[in-house]
Amino acid sequence: MSKFKKKKGGELPAISTASLPDIVFMLLFFFMVATEMRQNTLMIENKLPAADQVEKLDKKDLVMYIYAGKPSQRFESQYGTESRIQLNDKFADVSEIAAFISAERASKREELVPFLTTALKVDSDANMGLVSDIKQELRKVNALKINYTTRKGDALSGLKN
């Protein structure tokens, strides 16, 4: 009697994995869209100080980054342990900042130039002399909007006294 044919074995049918690529592709597209490649390889130590009165730095294309800090271990033998400035992918001198700013300005559309902000990513162990030199250079080329990039956190807890 075929009507009451017993089910063969207890086997579960295999779950179809045909939609797996679709799911993975969906994730893939999300990350492709959300990805921003790191522009600069850091050659310095860059542990940012903490602050809590921060403002977000939107519009990444309108930001110029200046890094400063101690050369990381690989470069210590070559560049010493004194804090240095890094522009793009190489160490730079304070006097090179002016050229860097004008190069950045030239690469942007003219009407956006007044909105450019300079983000100072300075290591918390750096001394103020270096930062003041950078600021002085920025004043000379009239790049007055700056942002001290920080971590979010309690500014006082990080201080070691």
Next chain:
Amino acid sequence: MAKRSAPEVNAGSMADIAFLLLIFFLVTTTIETDSGLSRKLPPLDDTQQEDVIIKKKNIFQLQVNKNNALLLNTGGEEKVIEIKDLRKATVDFLDNGGGVGEDACRNCQGNRNPKSSDNFDKAIVSLQNDRGAKYDVYIAIQNEILAAYNQLRNREFVKAYPNLDMNFVEADKKYSDPRTSSSEKERLKEKLEAIKIMIPQKFSEAEPKKSN
């Protein structure tokens, strides 16, 4: 003739390829946005400027030495101050309202010490640091001074616009948010400007001195 169908391509490895790409993008992704303290540098001006006479009581002078100690000089006294006490000291100074006559401060709630600042508009915070001072100390001081200004601006903002149900910092954040509609921005801007005029950030940084 029998109909020959094209042999099906085995798509089993498709998932593997996609996973490989996925992992690559996962690793290279940085979604964080930077945040920090925004400041504006004073323009470099070579022309000789007239010295402005400022009453000593209206200056809140901070000095950082190369050992990262902080010296405060205000209201006729000099003292060493801890960074954790700086916020309160700054608020007390700004909010003092010691002015009389046309310098009187209507919105100040301080203890009206005649030796301290006249009003929000007159009060100046000045910071000078040694070249040897550490950057994180400098940021902490900047942060505390900004916090003091924000605290007072919040208070006045809530007092002036109680039905808005947000404070100055929240309103400012909303103003700079690209999702806020332009009509709302227009309204917020007006209010933010009014508070900024009432409590201007008069924060001057002297050029650092060399340590000997």
